[in-house]
Amino acid sequence: MVPVRANRSGALLGVLAAVLMVTGCTTTFERRLAEAEQLRLEAAAAGAEWLQTESLLDQARDEAAQGDTDAALVLVDKARFQAEAALRQAEFEATAWQERVIK
C-alpha cells in the first residue's frame, strides 16, 4: 500500500506539471499568434493580404479558447505561411508587374 503522504506529493507534482505545460503552451501560442498577426498586418499594409489569413487566425483563437492548443497552433502556422508568402509576392510584384504591361 502506498503511503497517503507519497500519494499527495505525486498528485501535487502532476498538477504542477500540468499547469506548467498548459501555461507554456499558451505562452507559445500567444507568441506565435502575435507574430503571425504582425505579418498579416504587414501584408495588409502592402495591399497584398490573402483572403483566408485573417479567418485562419480567428479560427486559431477559437480553438485556443476551447483548449485545443495543438489545433490552434496548426492554424497559426498556416496563417503565418500565407502572410509570409503574400509579403514575398508583394516584394516580387513591386517590379515584376511592369513586364506584363501591353506595349
Next chain:
Amino acid sequence: MKNTAAKLLLCLVPILWQQAAIAGPEDDRKAFVEYFQSRFPDVSFAEFANGIYAIDDDARRQWQDIEEFPPYEFAIEQGETLWHEALPGGAQLADCFERPADEIRPAYPRFDADRGEVVTLAVAINDCRQTHQLSALAYDSEELISITAYLAYLARGKPVAIRVPADDPGAIAAYEEGKRFYYSKRGQLNFACSDCHVTSVGLYVRADRLSASLGHTTHFPVYRSKLGGMISLHQRFSGCVRDVRAKPFALQSKEFRNLEYFLSYMGNGLEFNGPGARK
C-alpha cells in the same frame, strides 16, 4: 558656360517629364486597343463595349433574349425617382452637378486636383447627399446603384473620354497606380487582372469565357442573373479579387478608384452602354 548649360538642363527636365507623361497613358491605350483588336480581328472597336458578348456568340444570343425585357429597368426607374427626390432644403441631386443629367456619367471618374484623388460617380453622389445633410449611402446599396443606373442609361451612346491631365502629377500618379494594380499578381492563386482578361482572354474558366478588358467599364452597373440584382463596377472588382483569393479592398477604396480610372481611360472612344445585364 557650365552654369548656363546646367540651368538649361534643369528647365528642360520638367518639360521632358511632362512630354513623357503626356505620351504615357495615350501610348498605353493605343497598345491596349491594338492588342485586343489583334486577338479578335473580326470584332470591331465599338463592339468591345459589349464585353463578353463581343467575343462569345452563345452568350450574346442569350443576352439579346434577356434584353427583350431588360432586368435592370426597375433599377433605372428607382434611380430616376431618387434623382428627382427633394433633398432637405428643397434641392435635388442634380443641383450638385453643373452639367445636364446625360453628361454626368461621362464626367466620371475624374481626378480632383483639390482633393488629390480620383472621384467616381458614386463618391460624387454621396458627396452631394452629405452636402445636403443626408447620410452617405452604402456603396453596395440598392439606392445608390439605382441612381448610377439611371445616369448610365441617360448617357447611353455618349463617348468615353476620360482625362488624365498631363500637367497634373497627381492624376498621372493615380493612373499609374491603377495600372500597377491591374498588372500585379495577388492572392493565393497568384493572378493579376491581366492574367485573365489579357493573356487568357476568350478562354474558358469552367463554363464561362473570359472577357476582354477593353470596354470593361462602359456598361456598369449591371444586373447579374446569378445574384438576382444589380451590382456596381467596384463590386465586380471585389468579386475578381476574391476569386483569386486575395482580400478585397473596400468598395470605393483608393485602390479600386485608381483601377477604375486606369480601365476607364483604356476604354476612351467607346460608347457608354449601361446599365447592362450579365449572367
